[in-house]
Amino acid sequence: MTPEQIAETLKAEFDGAVVDAIMSGGHPSVVIAAERWHEVALFLRDDPRLRINFLRCISGIDWLERGEIEAVYDLQSLRPAGPGELWSGDNDVAVRVRVPREGGHIPSVADVWPAADWHERELYDMFGVVFDNHPDLRRILCPDDWVGHPLRKDYEHPLEYHGIPGTTEFGQKSPRH
């Protein structure tokens, strides 16, 4: 199915869950309301028309001006084509879930696609988004006692960590974002 058809299917299946569908540009995606995301994810995985079984990536984007943090799920379904043949892949679509920058909660889909486990931990670590019902939500790249979420656009670079001086080449000024 094309991303447009997937968006239509989701609109027909879930009343009000599809907030928006962005089909122009290089990354067609469907925007899903955060509180409905888990049931939509289950549908995407289990519906015989879709059977999306491959979660390629979860990316976070901090839209500072809009006051939102966006989680972008890149999905795909891989299917066997026949013995000894290349597998076929289709249903390439991106799902966007938007939450407010402060106190954002997204239902975890680690039970739907286990690949989400580490990606969600990374998003929590880097953006401070909390994933509800995640099996083991803790920081993954930064140390456990790190303060702040580094990929937020208004992040202040710490000047000291356990006695280790942390400076940037701009002196005490943070980098651009």
Added chain:
Amino acid sequence: MAETILESQPDPLMDWRKSDGDGEPDFGDVRTEEMLVNMGPQHPSTHGVLRIVLRTDGELVLEAIPHIGYLHRCAEKIGENLQPYQYIPKTDRMDYLAAMNNNHAFSVAVEKLAGIEVPERAGYIRIIMAEMNRIASHLVSFGTYGLDMGAFTPFLYAFRERERILDLFEAVCGARLTYSYITIGGVTQDLPDRFLETLAEFLDYFEPKVDEYNQLLTYNHIFVKRTAGVGIISPEDALRWALTGPVLRGSGIKWDLRKTRPYDLYSRFEFDVPVGLPGGSEGIPREVRVGDCWSRYFVRMQEIKQSVRIVRQCLEQIPDGEYKAKLPKTLKLPETEVYFEAEGARGQLGFLVVGDGSAIPYRVKVRGPSFCNLSVTTQVCRNVLLADVPAIVGSIDIVMGEVDR
């Protein structure tokens, strides 16, 4: 010859590990105690600074939890502060064993975003470099995997040939590890004189060496005993955990972006996609199961030969012409985004690049294949022997620079 050596024999160890059906290992009346053991962050077989906390019971590992982040260098944050040209050297340092592939993936992502056409000759040069780097990377994987399994000699053989590939890269761009050679719109400079002839000579020299490696390590009885049937990842699990690259193909899933989603010029070349095959098939020892450590390892060995095939076709087809598209010094990125995945040496390397109308991307996200592949460790290293953990982690072939970014 290999067949006779590898006659299957009953394995007392495997029998000992058999449980009485309740899913837990059976120890009879032996009283045991659980112990937490840190493997790493400094450990020769973790290939970098990876710490795995093992919950052990004697020789048995009940659970393995990887802890990563020791090599986190804020690559994504830096991507939000640099122009794409300037970010290329940063991509070198993610998967430093296959830097060309990283340059390539990021360049294609930015080209897709900004709508840049790459000249034909540049396209061929890029594929030559990407495939040669894939060979070099697989050679390191082959050598170090031998080291992990206690075979020191193959490592020296692998590095003998890798050295010549690095010499070729040095002739092309002056660097031996972090090349920054493939760049947006093409490559930074044209090939030096007589490069293609030297490359052809190298390929003639190199191709028979792969069979030598196979004799040396692949069908070695001890090596097969250590890796065959160990750390089996089922195809279902491979998809659930979004594994990619040789790890996915080792589980029998024939999926290679160079074939299934051809980018750049890959649609022009003929090559096979090797996958893990059940034991007893042609050239596969009888103990092997689809998705075990040996399958993943062997997929890499076969991919080396396929890469040689691709490079040979490049040598036949490469035209004269420009090596780089004419681009402005400052490349303005449109207000849209692109997510692009390329088949790197370790799997699908993805870049999400978000433009905001300025020359600096608003966001650069890296999907490291090692990051996703490593996340399956807990699932695979359950109720395995302590000595199998290096075998499993080594067969996933991770580079920590890319896991932690």
